[in-house]
Amino acid sequence: MSEPNDQMSVFPAFFRVEGKGVAVVGNGEEALAKVRLLLNTRADIVLIAEAPVASLMALIIQKDVKHVARPFRGDMLEGMTLVFAATGDAAEDRAIVDAARERRIPANAVDQPEHCDFYTPAIVNRAPVAVAIGTEGAGPVLAQIIRAQIDQTLSPSLGSLARLAIQYRDAAERLVPRGVTRRVFWRRFFSGAVADAVNNGYEADADREAVKLLNSMDKVDGHVWLVGAGPGSEDLLTLRAQRAMMEADAIVYDALVPEEVVAMGRRDAERIPVGKRKGCHSKSQGEINDLLVELGQAGKRVVRLKSGDPLVYGRAAEEMQALRNAAISYEIVPGITSAFAAAADFELPLTLRGVASSLIFTTGHDLTGDVLPDWASLAISGATIAVYMGKTVAASVAERLMQAGLAPETTVAVIENASRRDKRMLHGVLRELPGLEARGDLGGPVMVIIGDAVAGANFSHSEPLAAFKPALAETTGA
CATH class of the missing domain: 1.10.12 (Lyase 2-enoyl-coa Hydratase; Chain  A, domain 2)
Known part of the structure; x- marks a missing residue:
């Protein structure tokens, strides 16, 4: 199977046709459809048709369309801006396209995408606003379905x-x-x-x-949205988050936020990466706070884009305090936190009647001290634990929980890049978890979920942790 490619083979554009000649060549239903479409514009339509069908003749009389009632010749296209070859005969249409191209006029051969210089889109008309939907000739019916959906969302006014x-x-x-x-x-x-x-x-x-x-626009105050980008998949961004990104003059984003999500912001918005990931150039939290204040004081509308939910391990409290101190308005836009995305990928019930009634979010870093945190005792009593940034603390989490009494055979689920197309899912038991830290094949954000409820997950698309065999280190002679 070939690699997916999101690059278009056509460039969407709108032709200026007001007062310009557009030729439709054909006698039948294909030509009728193109004339109807062009009547939505102010083009000077010319129908070249020796013997139009009755419905086509009636339309051109009613709409006063110029009619050339002679067999087609190439010189009839002189001065045209666009040409539609709509005779219903494939070979004849190709000859008309060739004649147009000789005169450097863009041409469209009906139902022959490979012989088209441009495609006719499905159109939602709210003149002067127009929405055009194209499928590069692959699916006219699909374009019509999309057109109907868009038409319903746009106000008639x-x-x-x-x-x-x-x-x-x-x-x-x-x-x-x-x-x-x-x-x-x-x-x-x-x-x-x-x-x-x-x-x-x-x-x-x-x-x-x-x-x-x-009369009220002499000054505009800045505003900041603290936006949760979700776990990484573009279609898990909330509608409110997307609206904020389309309003933003600047988007300040962390390294864990995929470029595909950042690209959903307004095209001309300033995009400012601030890192916040191991191995990436990053700003300190204080520098990020100062940047948000600076942008807000300049009257900018700013989206501070964070992976997952801004209030879950996102250090939003410090940013909110800085904005409050500077009297800059802000609001929180929640996002789907990575634990929920990981559970969805595994079809994993985070709580399960009679098995797990509690859910713990942690980074695991508080297990490095001498005192076992309160949540560890809850894990032993059946709570489900979701460990963020789980790869780097996998060994300490597993060892301390087993020392505290959690069974070594407790099921664990591990996922890299939860919700994304490049996700990787692993499963095993608690005693196998320490080996996670040594895995160089996991470079993305890793979530670890531990608990009895995890046994109810769907592991059909998951790899066993035990199947991983680390590469042997190369040795050199002394």
Whole structure:
């Protein structure tokens, strides 16, 4: 099976066709469909058809479409901006495409993707807003399904709101400072009182709200979202997190957050990596606090993107305190913590009636002292333990728990890169866990789950811990 490739073979673009010639060549239903599609635009449509079917003839008469009632010749395409070959005959359509290409005119051969310079998308029309969905010719039906889903989510009044925005564009450029302030203005324009008035059909109210908004944009305060990016899979990012990322002027992110998640932010947002992972260049927590304050005081809208949930081993308390001290507004956007993602991958019940009624989150680092922490005694009584950053503390966790009385045969589940496509799942028993620290093949974040409830997991996609054979160290003669 070939490697997945998320690069497109086409570049999505919109052609300017207002007042320009677009030719449709064909007599039948294929040509009728293309003419109907083009009637959504202000193009000068030219139908080249010697004997149009009745439905096509009726449409072009009704819509006053220019009709060339002669057999096709290549010179009929002179001056056209686009050409649609829609005769229903594959060979004839290819000849029309060749004629267009000789004149350097982009052409589309209906139902022949390999002979198209461009593809016809499924369109959601809220003029002047248009959403085009393409599948590179692979699945027109799929494009139509997606179109229906998008159509349901967009307000019917979106076009009216966009037209109103055009009327206020010059005023906004004169009165609203460029950069953050102007972006906030338009965000409020499209999602606040102006949009509500347009949606309700109150045009006069919409104008009043737009003027009020213009007069209130002399200064914009900064704001920070502390966002949980989840365990790493893009589709486990919450809707609220994604909305915040689309509003952010700057995204400050940790090394454990995958680039695919960071890329879901606004395209022109400043992206600032701050490390926070072994082996990566990183800023100290104090430097991160200062950076968030600096960005907030500059009026920026900032997403502080953390792996998992910001309130679970994310040091959010220090960042919140710094923002409070600087009087910068902030909010928490929860994320799915890695323990939940790991359990989902293993189909593992973290709590189980009659077996485990308690759940413990820990990093395991508090097992290195002389005093056994309270949670260790809970583990012995049946609680499920989720150990974050589990690879580096696997030996101390296993040894101390066994010393405290937890059975060496207690089931353990280990996962690297929980929820992601490149995840790796392992299983075994507590006495096998110390060998985890020596495994050089596990470079991503590792979660370890220990407890009687773990025995109920699905290990069909998991490797036994005991199956790992470390490579023998090379030896040299003295």
